[in-house]
Amino acid sequence: MALSQHEQRFFSIKYGPKQLPARVLGPVGAPAVILVQEWWGAANIDAHAARLASHGYRVLVPDLYGGWAEGKSVLWAKLVMLFMPTSGSVSAIVDAAAHLKAEGAPKVGIVGMCYGAVLALGAAARSDDIACCAPFYGASFLLFDASKFHKPLQAHWGQLDNLKYFSDMAMGERLAREVRASGNTQVEFHVYPTVGHSFMQASPVPFATFEERLAKVGHPVYDKKPIELAWSRLVYFLDTHLKAR
Template sequence: MTRKTANDFHPQALKLFDQYVHGQLSRRDFLQRVAGFAAAGVTAEGLLAALSPRFAEATQVKVDDARIKAHFVEFPSPKGYGKARVYLAQPAKAKGKLPTVLVAHENRGLNPHIEDIARRLALAGFIAFAPDALFPLGGYPGDEDKARELFGKLDQAKTHEDFLAAEDYLKHLPEGNGKVGVVGFCYGGGIANFLATRVSDLAAAVPFYGAQPSAEDAAKIKAQLQLHYAEKDERITSGWPAYEQALKAAGVKYQAYIYPGVEHGFNNDTTPRYDEAAAKLAWQRTIEFFNKHLRT
């Protein structure tokens, strides 16, 4: 079967899907509104299925890959929900202490794609630490629609405290070198920006198409920043000019890239919005950035 890309879908269908993914449309409303953009012989349900993640097909590093070791860790989060849970992945064999990276997921919780991202970082020589914001509600439920419903029930103030607790736990991990970076995608991109505003000794932050902080909060950033945006992602990319102005005014060091012709979520290789060329370039830049700022 030929893998579908964003170009195989009507632009309006992609916009509606983005609204559905981010809670602006119910499943019912999405199906009703997208029906007119389905190709001949394709139902609205079929269109939704075609746009939805296919985790197994996109897995790059298998769970049992002998080159890494991975397991779940639980730890206290006194100011958050009380207890947090993360997926920790690291090289199976390592000499000395390793740099650490917190992986902040999209608005679905710790799904198989984000676990795979953590394993990719482990293969690149990092200790990857991927929290599950849905843990207080039972964890990622194994179903994207159910995860979407659960995510809307979170108290974001407590969730943010859980991510702060995860960063602090990671910073003091015995196997780590004490330097922490964060990479986040979509919702997690916003978390990466948030952590950069709250953690004064965060070494590096790499938000992928993440919501931007206020100018007041942006002025608090001490971390090195590398930001990735999609040209067709009007909802998020439209906020970049003001963010850039705030970063410049505060003297924050940053790199920013806007990838032409791609959609929000272009790095997620489980969906048709994935753009291979842009994703590979962005990932290469991310790893080089972390190598530079977390290993020295």
């Protein structure tokens, strides 16, 4: 489900000397969630943004590709991601959180998927404005120090994920283990046995079918049950840390 024209409010957030294009929906002053894109681009997660907003959140989706690129193939997505400055993206997300707080959001959380999970962890570690973090299938220890990560964390991993050193089970288990070792008692690590990478996507885009996606990148086909379970856990996590007084 794409956002309607009414819901797609495009604007720019100033970060450093640049402007960050973003989609935003939901009322000003509501608890806020920053939703960080997969490597395919920001438009690929419109349905997730709309669903989060339906739970009473102001949702901001930073367009980290600057509106000029959406992944149309694996090669295209890899090239765009490689040439995108990671540190600049984290800084942009940090400034987006400050923007939401300045608007009146009482609390701000962050959700990231795939490459967005890496950026979400980095931004949550750096920003005092981000209260909690929910990464889906992706982590890197280059952008944050797990031994100093003391915010509520809810990680979601597909057991069949085949992306080694990025989102396979070994990486997910390491993320949970190292953050817990810091003394953080607010760590959830949820594993979904029947699915792999990008399992939250109810569309195979940019592939024509889920079978084509499986053949080309090895991600198992669509399975609604773990998606709905993950959504129920995510909403409860966000409600607990962003709405509870």
